[in-house]
Amino acid sequence: MKPSIRKPKTKALRRWHKKLGLFSAFFLLMITLTGVLINHSHHLSLDSMPVKHAWLLDWYGIGYPKQVSIFSEMAPVLAATDNLLWQDQEPVLEAAQPILSALRTDDKLLATDGQILYWLSPNGQLLEKQDSSMGLPASPSLLGTDSQGNIWLQADDGTYISDEMLLEWQDAATPPNIQWAQPQTSANTQELADLARGTHLSWERMLLDLHSGRLFGAWAIWFWDLIALVFVMLAVSGIWIWLKNGNGREK
Numbered sequence: 194m195k196p197s198i199r200k201p202k203t204k205a206l207r208r209w210h211k212k213l214g215l216f217s218a219f220f221l222l223m224i225t226l227t228g229v230l231i232n233h234s235h236h237l238s239l240d241s242m243p244v245k246h247a248w249l250l251d252w253y254g255i256g257y258p259k260q261v262s263i264f265s266e267m268a269p270v271l272a273a274t275d276n277l278l279w280q281d282q283e284p285v286l287e288a289a290q291p292i293l294s295a296l297r298t299d300d301k302l303l304a305t306d307g308q309i310l311y312w313l314s315p316n317g318q319l320l321e322k323q324d325s326s327m328g329l330p331a332s333p334s335l336l337g338t339d340s341q342g343n344i345w346l347q348a349d350d351g352t353y354i355s356d357e358m359l360l361e362w363q364d365a366a367t368p369p370n371i372q373w374a375q376p377q378t379s380a381n382t383q384e385l386a387d388l389a390r391g392t393h394l395s396w397e398r399m400l401l402d403l404h405s406g407r408l409f410g411a412w413a414i415w416f417w418d419l420i421a422l423v424f425v426m427l428a429v430s431g432i433w434i435w436l437k438n439g440n441g442r443e444k
Contacts, residue, residue: 217420217427221424224404244396253394255390256390260274263381264375265296275291275292280317282388286313289308292306293305293333296336303344330362335373338371352366
């Protein structure tokens with residue numbers, strides 16, 4: 194029985210199949226690994242884990258916050274970076290605008306961004322928001338407490354004291370013993386700025402962009418489409434080679 198002779202077209206296809214396989218092996222491995230990590234991102238906490246590598250943040254164009262304010266250095270530290278309120282290096286509130294003042298009492302956290310008063314529990318859970326439609330004085334800029342534990346607020350048109358439930362604000366003369374929650378000078382601002390910068394990018398987001406090719410820019414999406422076409426070509430050529438060689442008709 195005469196040995197079978199490989200057809201030139203099949204030989205050429207086999208060579209291109211090998212070359213394309215070597216070329217696409219890296220991309221196949223990367224897409225597979227990132228896909229597995231994305232599927233388990235919640236269990237691995239990747240969806241809430243911020244990226245801290247400066248070069249990655251630079252690549253995304255994520256800059257430092259414009260303002261870093263330390264309102265209390267007593268543990269847990271109470272601070273703000275732009276519109277984020279932090280307690281012990283954990284973000285507890287994202288305000289609508291940059292936070293101007295924040296204070297902590299035994300049973301509450303309060304913060305204002307110049308339009309809204311945010312009322313949080315001691316562990317950072319948002320309980321209520323107040324604005325001018327709910328009786329909050331216009332343009333609140335500072336929060337403070339006196340020796341009796343009363344909450345005070347400084348606005349454009351005067352100084353106000355609140356009732357115990359923070360439902361009513363009464364115009365009042367400013368007593369001398371108010372401790373206003375103003376930003377303090379601190380050496381911890383750079384560390385907090387680094388943390389705040391990382392909150393804008395999670396590892397899950399980075400993996401999604403790497404998986405889709407968007408991490409490398411708009412042009413990379415088209416390149417990823419080309420890689421997908423290569424995978425299709427590998428599958429089709431592999432089936433063709435198998436039909437021609439794997440079923441015994443060609444050795």
